[in-house]
Amino acid sequence: MDMTRIDTLFRQRRSGHTLPQDLYIGADTFDFDMAAIYGESWLAVGMECELPKTGSYISLMIGKWPVIIVRDKRGDIRAFHNSCRHRGSLICQPGSGTAPKLVCPYHRWTYDLDGSLFAATRMPTDFDKSLHGLKPVAMENIAGALFICLSETPPPIDDFREKLTAYAAPHNYKDLKLAHQNVLVEYANWKLVMENARECYHCPTGHPELATSFPVGMSKHFDTADQTKALTFAAQLDELGIPHDPVEGPWWQVARFALNEGTNSISMDGQHLSKKLLYAGNDGDIGSMRFAVDPHSFSHSTADHVFLFSAVPVSSTETHAYNKWYVHKDAVEGIDYHLPSMAELWDVTNLQDKQLAENNHRGVNSRGYTPGPYSQEAEMLAQRFVDWYCDKARAYIDAHVD
Amino acid sequence: MDMTRIDTLFRQRRSGHTLPQDLYIGADTFDFDMAAIYGESWLAVGMECELPKTGSYISLMIGKWPVIIVRDKRGDIRAFHNSCRHRGSLICQPGSGTAPKLVCPYHRWTYDLDGSLFAATRMPTDFDKSLHGLKPVAMENIAGALFICLSETPPPIDDFREKLTAYAAPHNYKDLKLAHQNVLVEYANWKLVMENARECYHCPTGHPELATSFPVGMSKHFDTADQTKALTFAAQLDELGIPHDPVEGPWWQVARFALNEGTNSISMDGQHLSKKLLYAGNDGDIGSMRFAVDPHSFSHSTADHVFLFSAVPVSSTETHAYNKWYVHKDAVEGIDYHLPSMAELWDVTNLQDKQLAENNHRGVNSRGYTPGPYSQEAEMLAQRFVDWYCDKARAYIDAHVD
């Protein structure tokens, strides 16, 4: 990784504008992004409900980095690098399951659920098992939402924890269940995927289905043009004691905003996707509580369901978009909700976004590409994302250049 | 791009011999080739007839570089980088069509056919549209044949314009229509594809079908062994006032040569592919007017049709060969010409060349590869191509090394 070249690229960045070309398409800048951004940030990976009992685990990939999340015997959620301390083999295959202990399939080295090495055959008598436990990954369980950080010095998370705990309370994340999940492969740089996910300038023409419920004409921090509805909505929430004003930190945002008139959920028809509500008050309409975590995710919680989107790159030109839908744990499939319609709105929206991001990537390859201006009114959050990216990169460069 | 290493590779080049190995197979030399060669050369892209009216456009790729060619309201042909000045998105999908204005599908930024930015919503009042027009690409329309150059300082083209105008006159390029086109993917370095396209040493055994009409035993600049026919042919052309002597500049060649006895077109049986002739005199036999443009193309114009071949790399090991066949604009498909037979000769020839070039590439990977000698008699034009490549590279290196 040529840090001098990367430093130069970032110094070429023009404020208020998209990034220099090689930060989007350079194969060498990808390794930098993984180390400086994905390796140093908190990442949303799911909900506690996905690990219902002792030994429940999720095995997932952060790009090419394998991670295991597991519920230990005390009921705590822990995260580890998914790599045996013997020869480095993957211990759990990507997916989820339950296991009394974590056993490497290669030579049967066996780990306790707290990551400590329990058994390794044919090793010498003076072999110190205590030095060969699974390497831990930082884990935060915030009101039932799970975040990991692969850095040994994770960024401060106290403010985010406090705010998300308060804003997510009505949705009772501890009582969720995972109803559906899928992955979409996008052949575009991850930053183009995320810039797209951070603005709705393209929504009115790009996402007709989303526009049913979503205030696609919003500006800045989900400010809608329809101030009458916004004020009424704010008064209702205040009455219910539900926080809603946009709050943010360096790498996160949390807000609650009103959905379009006549809608109460983000779905094809704007109506609840699950009859078993997470919050039954106010006629089941508390708008959408959106939280977003840089570099890679956003989530919308309505009265009936929670949607979580996260994007992870595997190369400079390929990004995997993970999507998860949660409903109340007591909701019954086929009665309270229907799987075919559960994913419909975000599937169609994600496919539209995939096409836009891939088309964007192809154009950014142009020999004539130069950084262009963000709309300060319509793309403020995209610009905020890129600013955060440049600041985060700057900190890493300064720490790693002599 | 490590210019010192690339400089060293070119300094290892042995005159009269093929290139050093890493100039063919090095992944890093590919970026150099794109910048120094494809980015700095005139490239043949098609014919004016492909853009019949105001708003007609062709969207094409020079490797990963997207370009739009469009006919504006004044009837002029213009070329632009196909990348929106907002976020860089591709404006026109690869292919062709007609549009009153060029509208980016992402956020609906709208450009006039002259490239100027016509409309961009939600931008501030002080936003200067005049600074955000599409970036122009140099365009030359020579007697109806279109050439673009992505450099801001294109090479001089006056001599080529003058010669091609004179030599192409009998074929009346302005009265053509595109009858057929296709693309062949070759897994070989683009220079091996082009060296192959610049010599006929391999033709007698490699291209039995082409040998029907083509003087495959020719040496140097299309000199045939059969001097009797050559002299008769020259006298006929002189009589008709049609220029034929080989002429050339640093990056181009133009010549007219006789086809084999009893043939009047380059086709499977050596006979016209289209009954509606471009030039009806001399019993429809004015041989072939060949023009070739370095780095990437050659074209043959006979009395009945025009064939244009151009090769564009997408990586050090993959080259796309674009093929276009043109006939008289009034020729009627199914009556004057038949599509299945139109492409047959060059399709079979291109597939043979693909196999030869790919086989060449595999062998050049050999640990025992060393540059070998060109036949001065049979491969003069291949050597000329490689010499031009090295000279062009040298100029770029000298301009970019301290």
Next chain:
Amino acid sequence: MDMTRIDTLFRQRRSGHTLPQDLYIGADTFDFDMAAIYGESWLAVGMECELPKTGSYISLMIGKWPVIIVRDKRGDIRAFHNSCRHRGSLICQPGSGTAPKLVCPYHRWTYDLDGSLFAATRMPTDFDKSLHGLKPVAMENIAGALFICLSETPPPIDDFREKLTAYAAPHNYKDLKLAHQNVLVEYANWKLVMENARECYHCPTGHPELATSFPVGMSKHFDTADQTKALTFAAQLDELGIPHDPVEGPWWQVARFALNEGTNSISMDGQHLSKKLLYAGNDGDIGSMRFAVDPHSFSHSTADHVFLFSAVPVSSTETHAYNKWYVHKDAVEGIDYHLPSMAELWDVTNLQDKQLAENNHRGVNSRGYTPGPYSQEAEMLAQRFVDWYCDKARAYIDAHVD
């Protein structure tokens, strides 16, 4: 190739432990491995019987390096770089065949079976053919087993020749025929494939089928726990005058070991795969004579057949495993042996190993990977392989760094 970086990686190697991460997954270390390891080592490529007569040839790939092995008019086996001295084209397509001369398909340059250039048309009269023969590759024919080395200074091979000649004698390699061959593509670094091939710590649970005949619980140099059988076996071999003690050199090992009680061949049921024995004495049980050559191969010779495994990488993440099965030249397919069962044991075993190696590779990508300890008792040969690799690399680095 950044030799300083590579040097640093090797200096980070911790004795008794697996390699630093980037020596397994770094794209740049692959070029080093090809140059320093595969380009400087003796490689097992097959048996003399595969070239039965004058003009018989095998065309094979060492990664991307094409090589021809041919039997010349004197009956000697020779090896050449498979790259025409004219434009570098591949002369023989991968595979095998018979040819009176070696003719390049491109421009018909024609070579004698001793590699000398016989004919090249259209070259000038002063062209010196004697300077344009095929480039030779070092070749050793040891008792019928063929080894090549692409280096101009191959490692000493006298000790190996002497030992292999003695140990292989009972199997009479000159009387073999190739019964079957195939290739398995493994998406893992070649060193992980080879470490796996060099230890049986994973065999008891990983290879139930192999465990039928193979002493999978062995330690160090094929020492079995069952000393009774080992001693009886040694006495029998001594009686027959067949050498068996483990012997080794820097890059090779040769030994003969007893198979499991009641078995006489390495097969699904532990019984002979071919009725036409290579060695008929001792009731057809002389255990397995194993030879292994670093970096890439091992072979097992039993009384009835010979199996040869060799692994060649094509990138840092892809390795091709070549497998060949030989039987007595007079064995008749369908009568003495059956093809469907011939390959069964190693096919199932190789597929298990592929899964283990690929899983290992995925885990080594972990951000938490650190080199782990080899079991001194169960993985001695894997550690020996890695030590050899580091020593070999060190010699190359020292010879190529100022």
